[in-house]
Amino acid sequence: MSEWETVIGLEIHAQLATCSKIFSGSATAYGAPPNTQADLVDLGYPGVLPVLNGQAVRMAVKLGLAIGARIAELSVLARKNYFYPDLPKGYQISQYELPIVSQGSLEIVLEDGQRKRIGITRAHLEEDAGKSLHEGLPGMTGIDLNRAGTPLVEIVSEPDLRSAKEAVAYMKKMHTLVRYLEISDGNMQEGSFRCDANVSVRRAGAQKFGTRAEIKNLNSFRFVERAINFEVARQIELLESGRPVVQETRLYDPDKGETRPMRSKEEANDYRYFPDPDLLPLKVDAALIESVRATLPELPDQKAARFCSEYGLSPYDAGVLTASRELADYYEEVVRAAPADPKLAANWVMGELAAALNKEGIEVSAGRLPAARLAELLKRIADGTISGKIAKEVFELMWSQSTDADAVIESKGLRQITDSAAILRAIEDVMAKNPSQLAEYRAGKDKLFGFFVGQVMKATGGKANPAQLNELLRNKLCG
Amino acid sequence: MSALHTHTLSQLAEGLRRKSFSSVELVGELLARIEKSQPLLNAFISVTAEEALAAARAADRTLAAGDGGALTGVPIAHKDIFCTEGVRTTCGSRMLDNFVSPYDATVVAKLKRAGAVMLGKTNMDEFAMGSSNENSFYGPVRNPWNPQLVPGGSSGGSAAAVAARLVAGATATDTGGSIRQPAALCGITGMKPTYGRVSRYGMVAFASSLDQGGTLTATAADAALMLREMAGFDPRDSTSVETPVPDYVAALEEPIAGLRIGVLAEFFDKGLDAENERCVRAALKVLEGLGAKVTQASLPNLPLSVPVYYVVAPAECSSNLARYDGVRFGHRCENPRDLNDLYRRSRGEGFGAEVKRRVMTGTYVLSAGYYDAYYLKAQRVRALINEDFARAFNGVDVLIGPTTPTPAFPIGAKTSDPITMYLNDIYTIGANLAGLPAISVPCGFVQGLPVGLQIVGPHFSEARVLSAAHAFQRVTDWHTRIPVGYA
Numbered sequence: 001m002s003e004w005e006t007v008i009g010l011e012i013h014a015q016l017a018t019c020s021k022i023f024s025g026s027a028t029a030y031g032a033p034p035n036t037q038a039d040l041v042d043l044g045y046p047g048v049l050p051v052l053n054g055q056a057v058r059m060a061v062k063l064g065l066a067i068g069a070r071i072a073e074l075s076v077l078a079r080k081n082y083f084y085p086d087l088p089k090g091y092q093i094s095q096y097e098l099p100i101v102s103q104g105s106l107e108i109v110l111e112d113g114q115r116k117r118i119g120i121t122r123a124h125l126e127e128d129a130g131k132s133l134h135e136g137l138p139g140m141t142g143i144d145l146n147r148a149g150t151p152l153v154e155i156v157s158e159p160d161l162r163s164a165k166e167a168v169a170y171m172k173k174m175h176t177l178v179r180y181l182e183i184s185d186g187n188m189q190e191g192s193f194r195c196d197a198n199v200s201v202r203r204a205g206a207q208k209f210g211t212r213a214e215i216k217n218l219n220s221f222r223f224v225e226r227a228i229n230f231e232v233a234r235q236i237e238l239l240e241s242g243r244p245v246v247q248e249t250r251l252y253d254p255d256k257g258e259t260r261p262m263r264s265k266e267e268a269n270d271y272r273y274f275p276d277p278d279l280l281p282l283k284v285d286a287a288l289i290e291s292v293r294a295t296l297p298e299l300p301d302q303k304a305a306r307f308c309s310e311y312g313l314s315p316y317d318a319g320v321l322t323a324s325r326e327l328a329d330y331y332e333e334v335v336r337a338a339p340a341d342p343k344l345a346a347n348w349v350m351g352e353l354a355a356a357l358n359k360e361g362i363e364v365s366a367g368r369l370p371a372a373r374l375a376e377l378l379k380r381i382a383d384g385t386i387s388g389k390i391a392k393e394v395f396e397l398m399w400s401q402s403t404d405a406d407a408v409i410e411s412k413g414l415r416q417i418t419d420s421a422a423i424l425r426a427i428e429d430v431m432a433k434n435p436s437q438l439a440e441y442r443a444g445k446d447k448l449f450g451f452f453v454g455q456v457m458k459a460t461g462g463k464a465n466p467a468q469l470n471e472l473l474r475n476k477l478c479g
Numbered sequence: 480m481s482a483l484h485t486h487t488l489s490q491l492a493e494g495l496r497r498k499s500f501s502s503v504e505l506v507g508e509l510l511a512r513i514e515k516s517q518p519l520l521n522a523f524i525s526v527t528a529e530e531a532l533a534a535a536r537a538a539d540r541t542l543a544a545g546d547g548g549a550l551t552g553v554p555i556a557h558k559d560i561f562c563t564e565g566v567r568t569t570c571g572s573r574m575l576d577n578f579v580s581p582y583d584a585t586v587v588a589k590l591k592r593a594g595a596v597m598l599g600k601t602n603m604d605e606f607a608m609g610s611s612n613e614n615s616f617y618g619p620v621r622n623p624w625n626p627q628l629v630p631g632g633s634s635g636g637s638a639a640a641v642a643a644r645l646v647a648g649a650t651a652t653d654t655g656g657s658i659r660q661p662a663a664l665c666g667i668t669g670m671k672p673t674y675g676r677v678s679r680y681g682m683v684a685f686a687s688s689l690d691q692g693g694t695l696t697a698t699a700a701d702a703a704l705m706l707r708e709m710a711g712f713d714p715r716d717s718t719s720v721e722t723p724v725p726d727y728v729a730a731l732e733e734p735i736a737g738l739r740i741g742v743l744a745e746f747f748d749k750g751l752d753a754e755n756e757r758c759v760r761a762a763l764k765v766l767e768g769l770g771a772k773v774t775q776a777s778l779p780n781l782p783l784s785v786p787v788y789y790v791v792a793p794a795e796c797s798s799n800l801a802r803y804d805g806v807r808f809g810h811r812c813e814n815p816r817d818l819n820d821l822y823r824r825s826r827g828e829g830f831g832a833e834v835k836r837r838v839m840t841g842t843y844v845l846s847a848g849y850y851d852a853y854y855l856k857a858q859r860v861r862a863l864i865n866e867d868f869a870r871a872f873n874g875v876d877v878l879i880g881p882t883t884p885t886p887a888f889p890i891g892a893k894t895s896d897p898i899t900m901y902l903n904d905i906y907t908i909g910a911n912l913a914g915l916p917a918i919s920v921p922c923g924f925v926q927g928l929p930v931g932l933q934i935v936g937p938h939f940s941e942a943r944v945l946s947a948a949h950a951f952q953r954v955t956d957w958h959t960r961i962p963v964g965y966a
Contacts, residue, residue: 045580045808046562046580047568047584047679047682049679049718051714088807090801090802091798272842274794277718278718280717
């Protein structure tokens with residue numbers, strides 16, 4: 001394997017979170033009954049004309065600014081011509097020679113912690129097509145044009161990715177970014193965020209790229225990884241047995257875990273792109289760019305860097321916490337309310353909280369455990385009311401009963417014992433009950449210290465302050 | 480009141496306001512004339528008699544109450560390329576024979592709002608592709624001056640209807656001359672405004688960068704009246720221009736003394752019929768007599784306009800007509816075997832020969848490997864032609880020449896030779912490529928057939944073009960002539 005190098009470029013399609021479609025006033029909401037969100041423009045009726053949605057333009061500009069790209073002062077909307085029943089006009093309005101965004105980049109973190117810059121060739125605006133429906137229509141095809149005219153931004157990367165893992169890291173990073181920018185909901189199940197992967201392999205050290213295959217319509221990170229890995233293995237096997245890779249479009253079958261040919265280069269459409277005469281060239285002036293720039297939020301990388309410097313977090317932890325804007329906001333809310341130990345807060349958000357959310361398959365934004373409540377718990381650790389160990393118990397009850405920390409601590413009597421006299425009483429009691437172990441310890445068997453800690457903790461229901469217990473026990477055992 | 484049909488649009492609007500006659504009376508008379516003319520002229524595809532009479536009754540009530548717009552109660556006809564809500568809109572094609580539009584084109588809505596009463600939808604070359612109206616699924620239109628001859632195209636139905644005084648004004652569209660050429664061949668006034676002046680929303684697209692709605696009327700004053708109501712920015716058409724619409728009617732009387740007229744050398748080429756040329760030159764003398772200054776002008780790249788047009792227009796048409804696939808509306812073949820069969824037969828049966836020829840030409844010039852040599856090159860030459868016009872307008876206010884090389888020709892004379900047919904538009908295409916306003920007015924007769932004079936102005940100079948035409952019509956009577964049998 002190592003003598004082959006994988007080369008991948010991704011074309012990511014992100015649905016823009018506009019209220020209405022890119023060229024009509026129809027709503028873009030997902031899941032409406034077929035053809036109820038398609039007006040005459042979406043249906044491509046005779047005589048109708050497209051009018052570009054300004055909100056979609058602003059979103060594309062926002063993306064461009066966030067990836068440090070060139071925003072074209074003048075870009076062109078072009079027609080991509082092909083016949084398909086779910087393409088009402090017989091052409092898709094897209095951008096071809098002059099896209100609105102070009103020459104950007106995004107940095108990803110590799111497994112070894114190294115950072116890598118992935119070039120972004122271009123990002124352009126286009127309209128989505130409708131959907132063909134087959135289910136429940138034997139021998140027929142139904143057409144649902146609700147999705148027709150939904151605004152998309154297609155983000156095309158350079159062939160800079162060298163493994164399926166890098167491709168996934170890049171796609172996740174882009175996913176994070178579009179959600180930070182609030183230009184896409186990134187919902188992959190609903191198809192709001194999907195990609196095509198261009199995959200080829202070449203001998204390590206070779207200058208020329210190998211022949212590529214394009215895998216269409218991958219709508220989960222897992223599928224991207226699996227599809228690319230399958231495709232890489234397939235291409236290497238072909239080349240090693242002396243057969244050529246054919247340039248073609250392939251589909252990934254998630255059930256079988258394999259890619260299959262869809263159409264070859266020879267069958268590829270000649271799209272006959274030309275500037276759409278119904279739409280004037282798209283002008284984006286400095287004033288528009290600046291007004292969009294003013295709406296840019298703190299970006300994931302900036303936020304992560306700040307988390308490192310401001311809260312003393314490791315780059316890894318900062319990366320995890322900033323992977324979504326909601327999680328980062330939640331974390332900061334916790335820290336603001338319980339500022340004593342930001343690292344502890346990070347551990348709790350990434351540890352207990354993340355595990356609990358995962359288990360229920362919900363997002364932090366679902367509001368299951370408000371940040372203020374988690375902060376209360378952390379404060380009880382900081383002020384010595386409970387130990388970290390007890391805190392985990394408290395957390396579980398807070399989560400399952402949706403109550404706050406103090407209520408759990410009080411009702412369950414989990415308050416930590418910090419009264420030295422009470423701890424001493426327990427120590428003496430344990431010593432009295434275990435005379436042989438005491439004798440062994442005093443004879444030099446130091447390992448038994450832990451035994452006594454355990455016994456006292458057991459006797460106090462785990463509530464003894466661990467530091468106090470250690471100190472008192474050591475003194476007492478020494479006699 | 481008799482002979483209402485000989486009134487101009489402006490006279491009708493005035494007469495209705497004064498209640499000299501009623502809209503019902505007027506509409507009734509014209510509907511009768513349409514019915515009588517139809518077997519010979521075939522100017523209409525649909526006649527909406529009942530709706531027209533209902534609208535006329537409503538208009539009369541409005542007028543009786545002393546209300547109303549500029550055209551309240553005035554009958555007009557729409558070229559069947561404009562979508563009309565609830566009324567069949569065929570575009571002269573079998574493809575849309577069953578198509579009832581669910582909405583009104585902006586032009587239709589505006590004229591409705593101004594009070595105009597629609598009598599019906601006029602015949603046209605299929606999808607506005609043609610110069611003789613022989614390419615209609617509904618059969619050719621005949622020229623009222625001589626039924627053996629074509630009326631011109633593609634707005635042949637609108638032109639014949641106005642020439643035969645079936646209606647005083649009709650909408651039309653002009654992609655390469657489709658308003659001006661039939662106006663010239665039928666002896667009436669045809670006004671094509673600046674590209675972007677009139678909304679294209681609801682106008683079935685042929686070549687989007689060239690199509691422009693306009694008017695066919697007897698006089699320039701009528702064109703001014705109608706255009707004033709039709710023009711204006713439309714937020715639903717991104718190519719319509721946000722420039723205020725001047726009062727074209729008020730601007731009509733602007734004197735033309737001192738008007739600088741450029742006579743286009745390229746328009747007086749060897750293809751121009753000698754008798755046509757004589758009429759046009761005589762018209763120039765008339766304008767000089769009114770104080771206009773005539774100089775020579777030249778558009779060196781203009782001779783390339785026909786080849787440029789026959790690359791650009793088919794390219795856009797091939798894409799614009801892709802939506803007619805038998806899936807959502809329009810003609811669908813019987814029992815398609817599969818998707819390709821549905822496409823092939825629906826389109827094969829639905830489109831006529833000229834449309835197919837242009838769809839194929841357009842597909843070819845946009846194809847990989849040919850795009851640069853044809854489409855891109857044509858766009859470059861188009862830019863040069865634009866520059867030629869801009870340079871010419873540095874020294875003159877308007878450019879004047881013939882509208883067509885010859886008067887009307889016999890039906891069938893050019894159908895087998897598309898190139899000869901295309902050359903009919905040689906003088907009109909330039910204004911479309913450059914998006915300029917242009918008018919054709921009657922300027923004489925050759926062997927009993929009308930000849931057109933074309934006046935082209937800079938962008939958004941409609942008021943100037945109309946006032947020049949009006950000044951000419953004040954001292955000539957060519958535009959008042961009515962074909963024998965229709966007076």
